[in-house]
Amino acid sequence: xxxxxxxxxxxxxxxxxxxxxxxxxxxxxxxxxxxxxxxxxxxxxxxxxxxxxxxxxxxxxxxxxxxxxxxxxxxxxxxxxxxxxxxxxxxxxxxxxxxxxxxxxxxxxxxxxxxxxxxxxxxxxxxxxxxxxxxxxxxxxxxxxxxxxxxxxxxxxxxxxxxxxxxxxxxxxxxxxxxxxxxxxxxxxxxxxxxxxxxxxxxxxxxxxxxxxxxxxxxx
Numbered sequence: 619x620x621x622x623x624x625x626x627x628x629x630x631x632x633x634x635x636x637x638x639x640x641x642x643x644x645x646x647x648x649x650x651x652x653x654x655x656x657x658x659x660x661x662x663x664x665x666x667x668x669x670x671x672x673x674x675x676x677x678x679x680x681x682x683x684x685x686x687x688x689x690x691x692x693x694x695x696x697x698x699x700x701x702x703x704x705x706x707x708x709x710x711x712x713x714x715x716x717x718x719x720x721x722x723x724x725x726x727x728x729x730x731x732x733x734x735x736x737x738x739x740x741x742x743x744x745x746x747x748x749x750x751x752x753x754x755x756x757x758x759x760x761x762x763x764x765x766x767x768x769x770x771x772x773x774x775x776x777x778x779x780x781x782x783x784x785x786x787x788x789x790x791x792x793x794x795x796x797x798x799x800x801x802x803x804x805x806x807x808x809x810x811x812x813x814x815x816x817x818x819x820x821x822x823x824x825x826x827x828x829x830x831x832x833x834x835x836x837x838x
Contacts, residue, residue: 646721647693647700649678650728650836651782651789652749654694657685657703657713662694664750664781666792666816667733668717668724672832676717676724679819679830680780681794682706684713691715694751704829710766711794712819713780714830726837730755735838737788739763739815746770746785748793748811750778761799761810766818771799773809789816789835 649655651667663684671677678701685691691701700719706712717724726733731749740746740760747757752775762769770783774796783791791813799808823830 646723647696647698647719648723648725648728649693649700649717650725650731651733652728652731652751652754654751654777655680655684655715655780656692656694658689659692661685662751662777663779664777664793665715666712666780666782667789667835669833669835669838671830671834673829675829676722677704677830677833678715678717678724679792679833680713680715681792682708682711682713683794684779686713691717705823705826707819707822710814710819710822712792712814712822714823714828716829724836726835731782731784732787733782733784733789733835733837734787735789735835736816736820737785737790739765739817740768740783740785740790744785746783746790748772748778748781748783750775750781750793752777766815768813768815769797770811770813771808772811774811778811783813791815792819 653665661684666679668678689703690699701715701717704716705714742763744760758772761771781793795812
């Protein structure tokens with residue numbers, strides 16, 4: 619009996635020493651349109667929107683200049699890789715991200731950036747709002763409404779590539795760049811923000827039938 623007790627105690631001690639402690643659980647990542655992301659380790663951009671495609675994968679969109687296919691994606695402030703760029707269209711300036719973090723929680727209201735669905739194309743003089751990381755929720759007028767791109771009368775800030783542009787809580791565009799409008803005798807020169815209409819992005823990704831096709835944003 620004493621030998622058996624000693625053997626049991628020794629085995630318990632051995633296994634308690636030999637077995638490594640379980641690693642701490644990874645922190646849950648909460649993402650939605652307007653979240654700051656880091657693509658390819660150095661490019662600070664903004665997530666346009668997040669949702670599911672027809673394959674059931676969690677996917678999102680950002681600007682094409684943020685990183686090409688295979689570029690890793692992390693949430694700002696974290697080194698954990700939560701997704702990968704899987705497709706890019708340099709003409710329409712968008713990139714598709716496939717997220718693969720099991721603890722990722724996609725939301726339709728990210729820190730006050732609400733995206734309840736996809737809206738109609740913004741028309742000339744429509745009031746829209748840009749949700750970049752520096753000046754979130756800054757609103758101004760559409761001054762050019764051509765297809766598939768349009769222009770907003772507003773300044774462009776660092777981190778704005780990929781920023782969602784909404785109208786009445788619906789996603790209507792994605793920021794990709796900026797320009798300067800010439801002045802007139804009645805108006806001083808001003809900065810402009812360039813957008814791709816999100817309907818054009820959806821049309822293109824659906825035509826390709828690849829990652830992101832059939833996209834439906836969270837909350838729609």
